[in-house]
Amino acid sequence: MSPDFDPIEAHLTMYMTTQAPHAIRTVIALVAGHVGLSEEKIRVIASDIGGGFGGKVPVYPGYVIAIAASVLIGKPVKWIEDRMENLQADSFARDYDMTCELAATKDGKIQGLRIKTLADHGYTDAAANPSKYPAGMFSICTGSYDYGVAFTEMDAVYTNKPPGGVAYRCSFRVTEAVHAIERMVDRLALEIGKDSAQLRMENFIKKEQFPYHSPLGWEYDSGDYGPALQKAMDIIGYDELRKEQAEKRKNGELMGIGICSFTEVVGAGPSKDFDILGIKMFDSAEIRVHPTGKAIARFGTKSQGQGHETTYAQIIAQELGIPDEHIHIEEGDTDTAPYGLGTYASRSTPTAGAAAAVAARKLRDKARKIAAYLLEVSEEDLEWEVGKFFVKGAPEKSKTIQELVFAAYTNHPQGMEAGFEATHYYDPPNLTFPFGSYICVVDIDKETGSIKIRRFVAIDDCGTIINPMIVQGQIHGGLTQGLAPAMFEELIYDEDGNMLNGSFMDYLVPTSVESPKWETGHTITPCPHHPIGAKGVGESPTVGAPPAIANAIIDALSHLGVTHIDIPITPLKVWNILVEKGVIEAV
Amino acid sequence: MANITVHINGVAQTLDVEPRLLLVHLIRENLNLTGTHIGCDTSSCGACTVLMDGRSVKSCTVYAVQANGKEIMTIEGLAQGGLHPLQEGFKEEHGLQCGFCTPGMIMRCVDLLERNPNPTEDEIRWGISGNLCRCTGYNNIVKAVEYAAKKMQGAEVPAAETVA
Ligand code: FES
Ligand code: FES
Numbered sequence: 076m077s078p079d080f081d082p083i084e085a086h087l088t089m090y091m092t093t094q095a096p097h098a099i100r101t102v103i104a105l106v107a108g109h110v111g112l113s114e115e116k117i118r119v120i121a122s123d124i125g126g127g128f129g130g131k132v133p134v135y136p137g138y139v140i141a142i143a144a145s146v147l148i149g150k151p152v153k154w155i156e157d158r159m160e161n162l163q164a165d166s167f168a169r170d171y172d173m174t175c176e177l178a179a180t181k182d183g184k185i186q187g188l189r190i191k192t193l194a195d196h197g198y199t200d201a202a203a204n205p206s207k208y209p210a211g212m213f214s215i216c217t218g219s220y221d222y223g224v225a226f227t228e229m230d231a232v233y234t235n236k237p238p239g240g241v242a243y244r245c246s247f248r249v250t251e252a253v254h255a256i257e258r259m260v261d262r263l264a265l266e267i268g269k270d271s272a273q274l275r276m277e278n279f280i281k282k283e284q285f286p287y288h289s290p291l292g293w294e295y296d297s298g299d300y301g302p303a304l305q306k307a308m309d310i311i312g313y314d315e316l317r318k319e320q321a322e323k324r325k326n327g328e329l330m331g332i333g334i335c336s337f338t339e340v341v342g343a344g345p346s347k348d349f350d351i352l353g354i355k356m357f358d359s360a361e362i363r364v365h366p367t368g369k370a371i372a373r374f375g376t377k378s379q380g381q382g383h384e385t386t387y388a389q390i391i392a393q394e395l396g397i398p399d400e401h402i403h404i405e406e407g408d409t410d411t412a413p414y415g416l417g418t419y420a421s422r423s424t425p426t427a428g429a430a431a432a433v434a435a436r437k438l439r440d441k442a443r444k445i446a447a448y449l450l451e452v453s454e455e456d457l458e459w460e461v462g463k464f465f466v467k468g469a470p471e472k473s474k475t476i477q478e479l480v481f482a483a484y485t486n487h488p489q490g491m492e493a494g495f496e497a498t499h500y501y502d503p504p505n506l507t508f509p510f511g512s513y514i515c516v517v518d519i520d521k522e523t524g525s526i527k528i529r530r531f532v533a534i535d536d537c538g539t540i541i542n543p544m545i546v547q548g549q550i551h552g553g554l555t556q557g558l559a560p561a562m563f564e565e566l567i568y569d570e571d572g573n574m575l576n577g578s579f580m581d582y583l584v585p586t587s588v589e590s591p592k593w594e595t596g597h598t599i600t601p602c603p604h605h606p607i608g609a610k611g612v613g614e615s616p617t618v619g620a621p622p623a624i625a626n627a628i629i630d631a632l633s634h635l636g637v638t639h640i641d642i643p644i645t646p647l648k649v650w651n652i653l654v655e656k657g658v659i660e661a662v
Numbered sequence: 663m664a665n666i667t668v669h670i671n672g673v674a675q676t677l678d679v680e681p682r683l684l685l686v687h688l689i690r691e692n693l694n695l696t697g698t699h700i701g702c703d704t705s706s707c708g709a710c711t712v713l714m715d716g717r718s719v720k721s722c723t724v725y726a727v728q729a730n731g732k733e734i735m736t737i738e739g740l741a742q743g744g745l746h747p748l749q750e751g752f753k754e755e756h757g758l759q760c761g762f763c764t765p766g767m768i769m770r771c772v773d774l775l776e777r778n779p780n781p782t783e784d785e786i787r788w789g790i791s792g793n794l795c796r797c798t799g800y801n802n803i804v805k806a807v808e809y810a811a812k813k814m815q816g817a818e819v820p821a822a823e824t825v826a
Contacts, residue, residue, distance in 0.1 A: 124760075125762040126760040158701065158703050158704070158707075159704075379759075380760030380797050381759070545756070547756075548756045548798060548799075550799075551799030551801045551802060552759060552796070552797045555798075555799035555800065556799075578704045578706070579702045579707055579794070580704045584794050586790075586792075586800075587786075587790050587803065588788060588791045590800045592801060593801050
């Protein structure tokens, strides 16, 4: 980041890689307003910031020091964090030690869940958590299943690690929660000797139970879990795979199949429950249409490669009938964008995307008034078809949106405000609950413990899909990010607290070789409370992939009496198990 | 200080540089070509990949003085009167999200396709395994390279298939 303090104007411009430019501005004004950093004189500019994934939300000590330095010397200052510093001193995510108990009848009907967690938060809490949710949305841990009782408690501990608790590509602890329940369901299947897909099918919350009130207090908006799992099973050929596995076991070969049927909770969030430092978690859109019918739209969110420029333009194009290539999307400059809390927690489509639709609808209402005036009919006599209003029963009498916009500047009705722009701050009535079912097949080499993901099918349901290519791209990327903690990525410390793998030489980010060819698909269950039915998708794959992979690896070893392995599941861990179980001999 | 002449994107540049200066710093800081990125400090990520005499190198692992007398091509020099087929492929197949890895990834693939104009999926995956991408999960990068390979062999490439 690069703060540039102008001592004459007492103005601070900060070029920085932040996912939440407005929040950063307000935080600085709140803590340093009394020494002259007044909010109207702080401008945060985030242009192309690279991937964020939650790590670029918090305020880091380096920011504070760089700002102080710039204020002191009255010159621009640049603070760069190199990769080693990033790995060794940046805030981390996860590190939850969860002890889970699942109660069920003998034939596998789940009755209750209890989870106790010890959460490592380093020397201080790094998370920009919603104030009322110090443990984030961990209580989504009851998952996709219908049962009446659940209990969860969490102790956060301070350690001498860097700050912990960043919401890494998940809405504050959802990844951990989903890992717990999805591992437990597989554990139950193993215990009672039931197929894990069958067990899931029997316990799913049913379509007609939505909106569903979960035992820990969430209202799931909509879902239809069975078809998603069935689709994944059909694509991957589940029954044949189970047969193949049985054959292979007879020959001593190791093959496993793992399922994860997750329910996500995203789109934070409704102001009645969600705030950060007291600021409510709404988000915003401002659409300004120029006289010739071309538009600029600005948002409180900040894309890091999620394609907001495309998606938001599509939403507005759909609502207003202005071609998307004539809609310019702008984010990331606090001097021009309307206020919003930024992009993370899969919240952009649920909040700012909704704001775009509502703002566009306000403009459409205005266009209707102008059309009634120009066509000399009453508003009720007009009908909308994308791009124009026409008189009911007389479609030749019509006005295009471009004509109506032009009239808003050149010939607007008496008493109407001129111009054609609208802003909306969208406060979602509820969170959204995307879901999906993933199936992973692994083959394990007995001699080396090496694990090969043979296939991975991901069926996602994120409600209405705005742009299929972008949604699919988000899922591919999220799956690789889910593969990472399942098999590779871990920050390792020795007994004295020294970090042992602080560079990309030994902190293993998956490459194109470890990453399998992801197979994706979807079902569509629209969100009932979002203006266009969309739920958000970016985080689902990161949440859903780790348990699917872990379940597959453990399944490959389950006949040896293996019931659980902590992630990341490395070849060495598997090899040690194989030695311990007498499958191979250590030499 | 060492006096070197480097041909960057077809233009000869003569500069005095410290012998310890890395090529990536020469490119970014002395020549202001910031399309070449730095993503690590251990030669692991490939974000800094450029072409040196037509071969892809990680420019954080080459001294500027080693580039003396050589042809260097960065992402800024790739498009010649329209996008390079690889750039087009990345665009058509959604081969990038945040774009941080993309310049290095593309320069690596220029070399890859030069050596192997018709690679299999496996050859592409191994061929780009020195370049990390945090966003795309690689599926669409592979597709982008396949797109470019077809295009460079003169085939008509259909617009990206509709996704499932
Ligand atoms: S900067 Fe990472 S390989 Fe050069
Ligand atoms: S597109 Fe973001 S790192 Fe590759």
